[in-house]
Structure formats: structure tokens, C-alpha cells
Amino acid sequence: MNPPCGRCNKPVYPTEKINCLDKYWHKGCFSCEVCKMALSMNNYKGFEKKPYCTMHYPKSSFTIVTDTPENLRLKQQSLLNSQALYKEDFEKNKGKGFSVVVDTPEMQRLKKTQDQISNIKYHEEFEKSKIRSDAPPPENRQEQELQESNPERFNQPAGQMRPAVASPPSGGKRYQALYSYVAAEADEVSLQEGDLVSDVEPIDEGWMFGCNQRTGKKGMLPANYVRPI
Numbered sequence: 001m002n003p004p005c006g007r008c009n010k011p012v013y014p015t016e017k018i019n020c021l022d023k024y025w026h027k028g029c030f031s032c033e034v035c036k037m038a039l040s041m042n043n044y045k046g047f048e049k050k051p052y053c054t055m056h057y058p059k060s061s062f063t064i065v066t067d068t069p070e071n072l073r074l075k076q077q078s079l080l081n082s083q084a085l086y087k088e089d090f091e092k093n094k095g096k097g098f099s100v101v102v103d104t105p106e107m108q109r110l111k112k113t114q115d116q117i118s119n120i121k122y123h124e125e126f127e128k129s130k131i132r133s134d135a136p137p138p139e140n141r142q143e144q145e146l147q148e149s150n151p152e153r154f155n156q157p158a159g160q161m162r163p164a165v166a167s168p169p170s171g172g173k174r175y176q177a178l179y180s181y182v183a184a185e186a187d188e189v190s191l192q193e194g195d196l197v198s199d200v201e202p203i204d205e206g207w208m209f210g211c212n213q214r215t216g217k218k219g220m221l222p223a224n225y226v227r228p229i
Helices: 069-092 105-130 140-149
Strands: 017-020 023-026 045-047 050-052 173-177 196-204 207-212 218-222 226-228
Antiparallel strands (some): 045 050, 173 196, 196 207
16 A cells, blocks of 8 residues: 655655655655745755755754753752763773774784884893993903803803913013903902003913003903903
């Protein structure tokens, strides 16, 4: 059975049917309630399930509500409810930032890149903090490689790391300290950067014997801390 038209109440056949505003209309009956201008689905405005053109669309009028004690109480209650909801949302999002960002693949890529940059900066700062005035020179890498290739020699007790050597005769070469060095044993000599070392003689691989002219003390010193002059 064909439904009736919303304006003329005559049956509306499928070939001319317009379904709008919860009613069925003939194409010719779908017009403005005031000026009867023909409307379409693109230019009509509905009000109380009746079609209107833009010119005659009813304007809504606003009523001024007096601030009665009851209205003031409701207003205050609404404000308290809003504050309670804001506080609840704030507690839920505490530590998560003020906005929730969807964890998209692009955001994951950016986050991973930022983590890599942070790790690089951290390692750079860490390496800088390790540099001190008495830090061993880069040549110590050779000593580390030698230790890895010959662990039996370097696994001996500290007193057996190198043989006790008597003071060689004077008249050796002169060297200058490149780095500061603090004596670790009684038969070693401490150095400060720029110290002159005389009567230097090679004793063992990586070690020399000499006299620090600044302090006058003689003893063993690492060979990669000085250079010949």
C-alpha cells in the first residue's frame, strides 16, 4: 500500500516519492510552508517536521530566566559537578600529560627516533665525564689487546706483574711527561703533565725506569705516558 503525502494526503507512488522529515511527499508537494517555493533535499530546512525555505525558516526565540533561588542552587550544583568531573579527569591523566595521543605507527617511529637521540647524547656526556687529567692515553688500547692475547701474564698477582729491577746506570735518554700519573706501587714514580724525566731506560714491555727532575725521585713509569725529547 502506498503511503499518503505529508501535504495533500494522497497516495505517493515510488516514482515520485520523497522521504523526508519522517513523511512521504510528492515532488510537487515538497514546498515551503509559507511561500510554497519548491524545495529539494539540498535546500530545505525542517521545523516541527515541516519543510521551509531559508527565508521563512522560523527563528528561535530565547526566554530570559530569572535568577531565582532554585535556579541559583541548580547553577551552583552544576558548577560543583563540573569541578568534580574536572578533578576526576585530572587525577586519571596525572603523569600521562594533558592530552591523550593515539599511538599510531608514525608516533611510534618518532618516539623511537627520540629515544635513539637521547641515548646518543647520554653516551656522549658519559664519555666526556670520564675524561680526567690523569686518564691514560689512547695507546693503552695496545696494552688491553696484549692482555687479551696473553692472559696468563696479566692474571698474576700485582707484585708479579713486572720484575723488580735495580736502578740502571745514569746517562740514559731524557723524556717529557704527556699525562699525569699517580704511582701505584712503592718502586714507581709519580708524574705531572710536562715533568722532565732523565736517565730513562726501557725495563719491560710498556715500562721504563727514570728520574723525575721535579721531585728527584727515581722509579718505574709507564712508557706510553712520556715522549722522548
